[in-house]
Amino acid sequence: MQINPIIEVSSLTKIFSGNKAVDNISFEVYQGEILGLLGPNGAGKTTTLQMLLGLTTPTSGDIRIFGLDISHHREKILQDVNFSSSYISMPYSLTIMENLIVFARLYGVKNPKEKIAGLLKDFEIEDIKDRVVRSLSTGQITRVCLVKALLNDPKILFLDEPTASLDPDIADKTRRLLKKIQKEKGLSILYTSHNMKEMEEMSDRIIFLDKGKIIAAGRPEEVLTKFKVENLEDVFIKIARGV
Amino acid sequence: MKIHRIAAIVIRHLYLYKRSLPRLMEVFYWPFLDLVIWGFISIYLARFKGALPDFAAFLIGALILWDILFRSQQGLSVSFLEDMWARNLLNIFVSPISPVEYITSLMLVSIVKLLLAASVMVLFAWLFYSFNLFLIGLSLIPLILNLVVMGWTLGIVTMGLILRFGQEAEVLAWAVAFLFQPVSAVFYPVAVLPPFLQTIAGFIPSSHIFEGMRAVINSGGFPAHEIFWATGLNLIYIIGSFIFFHWNFGIVKKKGLLAKVGE
Numbered sequence: 271m272q273i274n275p276i277i278e279v280s281s282l283t284k285i286f287s288g289n290k291a292v293d294n295i296s297f298e299v300y301q302g303e304i305l306g307l308l309g310p311n312g313a314g315k316t317t318t319l320q321m322l323l324g325l326t327t328p329t330s331g332d333i334r335i336f337g338l339d340i341s342h343h344r345e346k347i348l349q350d351v352n353f354s355s356s357y358i359s360m361p362y363s364l365t366i367m368e369n370l371i372v373f374a375r376l377y378g379v380k381n382p383k384e385k386i387a388g389l390l391k392d393f394e395i396e397d398i399k400d401r402v403v404r405s406l407s408t409g410q411i412t413r414v415c416l417v418k419a420l421l422n423d424p425k426i427l428f429l430d431e432p433t434a435s436l437d438p439d440i441a442d443k444t445r446r447l448l449k450k451i452q453k454e455k456g457l458s459i460l461y462t463s464h465n466m467k468e469m470e471e472m473s474d475r476i477i478f479l480d481k482g483k484i485i486a487a488g489r490p491e492e493v494l495t496k497f498k499v500e501n502l503e504d505v506f507i508k509i510a511r512g513v
Numbered sequence: 514m515k516i517h518r519i520a521a522i523v524i525r526h527l528y529l530y531k532r533s534l535p536r537l538m539e540v541f542y543w544p545f546l547d548l549v550i551w552g553f554i555s556i557y558l559a560r561f562k563g564a565l566p567d568f569a570a571f572l573i574g575a576l577i578l579w580d581i582l583f584r585s586q587q588g589l590s591v592s593f594l595e596d597m598w599a600r601n602l603l604n605i606f607v608s609p610i611s612p613v614e615y616i617t618s619l620m621l622v623s624i625v626k627l628l629l630a631a632s633v634m635v636l637f638a639w640l641f642y643s644f645n646l647f648l649i650g651l652s653l654i655p656l657i658l659n660l661v662v663m664g665w666t667l668g669i670v671t672m673g674l675i676l677r678f679g680q681e682a683e684v685l686a687w688a689v690a691f692l693f694q695p696v697s698a699v700f701y702p703v704a705v706l707p708p709f710l711q712t713i714a715g716f717i718p719s720s721h722i723f724e725g726m727r728a729v730i731n732s733g734g735f736p737a738h739e740i741f742w743a744t745g746l747n748l749i750y751i752i753g754s755f756i757f758f759h760w761n762f763g764i765v766k767k768k769g770l771l772a773k774v775g776e
Contacts, residue, residue, distance in 0.1 A: 286769060317769060323607050326769040345609045353607040359600040376608045403599075418604065428607075 276301045276426060276458050277322065282331035284317050284482075291317045293482035294331070299426070302456040304449075306463070306473030306490075308502070310510040313479040315462045319428055322460065323353055335426065349377065354419035355430035356412050362404040366395065366414050369403060370421065377422035389417040392447055408435040416444065420451065427452075427459045433468060441465075445472060466502035476502070480509050535684040543688075549695045557701035570730050573644045575699045577634045578726060581657055582697075582719060583690045584630045585664025588623020589616070590671040590686035597675070603772060612762055613755070616672070620665055627661065652729045652736060656722050659743040662751055663718045664690070669754040673761035677770065698723050718743040718750065 275298035284292040292314040299305045307315045320326040322333055324344045333340045335347045360369045367386065374382030390396040393413045403411060412435050419427055432448075433441040445468060452459055463469055469476060470490045478486040478493065486493045486509075490502060497505045530536050558568075596602050605615065638644040647653065667689050674682040696710055697719035703711055714720040721743040725736030765771050 284769070291769075316772070320769060320772050325603070325606060325766065325771045327763070327766045345611060348607060348609040351607070353603070355603070357600070358603045360604065361595065361599040361601055373604065373608070376605070376610055415604075 274301050275299065276336060277460070278332070278334040278337075279318075279322070280332045282318070282321065282333065283329045284314070284321060284326065285329045290482045292321070292328075295479070295482070295484050296331075297477055297484065297487065299458050299460055301425075301458055302452075303474040304452060304459040304461055304472050306461045306469040306476040307479065308462070308466070308469055308476055308506065309479035310506070312481075314482040315479055316430060317482075318479070319353075319430055319460065319462065323351070323428060324348065349422070350425045351428065352377075352419040352422055352424040352426075353428040353430070354412075354415045354432050356408075356415075356432060356434040356436075357430065358415060359411055360403050360414060360418070363402055365400050365402050366390070366406075367399045369414065370418060373418045374421050379421055382421075385421060386417070389420055392451075393417055394443070409437060409440055412436055413440070413444065416448075423455065425458065427457055429459060429461045431463050432461075433463065433465065441468070448472070466506055470502050478505065478509060485509060533681055535681060535688075538688070539684070543691075546691060546695065550700065553695070553701045553705050557705045560705070567730060569642065570644060571727055572700060573638050573642055574646060574649070574726055574730060575723060577631065577638060577646055578656065578660055578722065579694075579697075579699050580634055581627060581631055582660040582664045584627045585623045585661040586667040586671070586690050587664075587686065588626045589619045589665060589668025590675070590689070592619045592622050593668075593672045593675065594683060594686050606771060612758065616669060616755075616758070619668070619672075623665065623668070624661070649726065649729045650733075652725065652740070655740045655744070656725055656736075659718055659722050659740065659747055662747040663722075663743075666747065666750045666754040667693075669751075669758050673754075673758040676765045677761050679770070679773070693717055693719060696720060702727060715742075716746065718746040721746070 277299035279298070280296045282292055282295050283290065291312075295314075295318070297305075307318065309315050317326060321328050322335070322340070324340050324347070327341070336350065338347055340347055364372070370386045370390075371382055374386060379385055386399075387396065390399055393416060395410060395413050395417070398406070398410065403414070406414070412432065416432060419429070429448075433444055436444060448459070449472065451457060459472075461469070461472055463472075473490060475488060476486075476490055476493055477484055486496055486505070488496070493505060494500065494502070497508055499505055499508065530540070596605060635646050638646065649656070671682070671685045671689050674685060696706070696714040696717050698706065698714055699719070703714045703720055703724055706714060721739040725739035725743070728734070728736045728739065
């Protein structure tokens with residue numbers, strides 16, 4: 271499976287006002303794998319994601335996605351990439367359907383209504399498609415954002431704590447669905463979460479970041495062995511407390 | 514009633530003014546602006562006394578044209594704010610859309626809003642005051658186009674500032690056009706202004722447009738000189754506004770502010 275790196279990050283650094291938010295990190299994401307990005311608050315996860323999405327300019331280093339430099343081929347790369355986060359939303363006065371039609375157009379999706387209907391069904395929100403976003407619960411908005419993120423059949427999906435606002439039942443269903451879609455489509459996912467159980471369940475590989483540096487990387491079981499603990503939560507606590 | 518609780522809320526609001534230029538403008542600039550505008554109108558009326566030609570037409574025509582400038586600016590900056598308030602900007606900027614495409618789409622939105630608002634104003638000016646804006650004739654087209662372009666210029670600059678400075682700059686979305694109102698000579702001729710303000714007005718496209726409008730209402734004909742100046746200045750400024758936005762967008766990305774806009 272792991273033949274072609276679809277994302278190549280080398281010596282990536284981001285300095286904000288003298289503080290190194292990301293400090294000389296290098297990693298690859300391979301086609302069809304889920305890479306979990308973990309770390310305490312301020313570890314540099316979100317900044318890394320933002321640089322990969324072209325939202326933040328790196329201070330130094332290279333990012334190549336599909337073999338192309340993000341700083342020069344943003345439009346081409348973003349056509350095959352998408353993003354979702356529990357911290358973003360959509361225009362409140364528009365219905366779910368109206369919002370998704372807008373994004374389908376932004377990505378030039380063919381047969382948008384069919385595509386949207388299929389995804390709404392997958393995420394079990396087809397019955398509320400004509401409701402305005404304002405009237406939705408946070409969990410429902412999160413699922414609408416995930417539908418948006420899959421509209422363009424992305425080859426890479428960036429997910430920033432996608433299940434943070436979902437109840438355990440919906441979160442579990444969402445994880446299973448994402449995993450299913452990822453397997454069916456050979457999707458690569460870069461995933462951040464503070465839910466360590468979720469990370470263990472979802473990720474093929476994980477990268478632990480702390481103070482902008484990679485301090486551990488590998489398959490979840492490899493990282494557990496390295497830290498001599500039984501679960502990622504203990505790894506997280508060890509790192510966060512500098513034990 | 515507890516004084517300390519009342520004081521807490523008072524202090525909470527006063528803290529806002531310590532480092533916010535837009536909020537300080539609320540206190541100092543806008544009252545000053547009202548005084549200046551009405552002061553110059555009074556001077557204008559006093560200078561011409563009873564011999565003022567068709568003042569009602571000047572005033573209503575100016576009001577409609579000013580609204581065109583204002584709406585075209587708002588069409589951009591308020592539409593942008595709507596995406597910001599809805600926490601939708603990230604969704605947009607992680608899509609393949611370029612900043613130029615985004616701005617172009619908001620320009621089209623502003624034209625739609627503008628057409629609707631202007632239709633209402635023109636209709637009711639005719640129904641209520643028998644003022645027919647179309648009497649300005651063909652000159653109306655370049656005058657309006659220039660106002661729209663100036664509104665877009667202000668809108669693009671405002672969007673850049675909001676991206677960079679966030680909520681602090683939001684007030685500009687409603688107010689930026691009014692910063693230029695005294696030197697735009699909307700309700701009085703440029704000649705009423707003191708010499709140094711006349712010089713500044715010479716560099717503001719809207720002052721040429723309103724001078725042109727008054728010339729047409731007063732004596733007919735095509736205000737070629739004023740339209741030439743307004744068009745030339747607008748071309749320079751709109752190109753400048755795109756350069757400013759592009760430069761600002763680069764800084765915003767460098768500082769990692771794009772993901773934080775609206776916070």
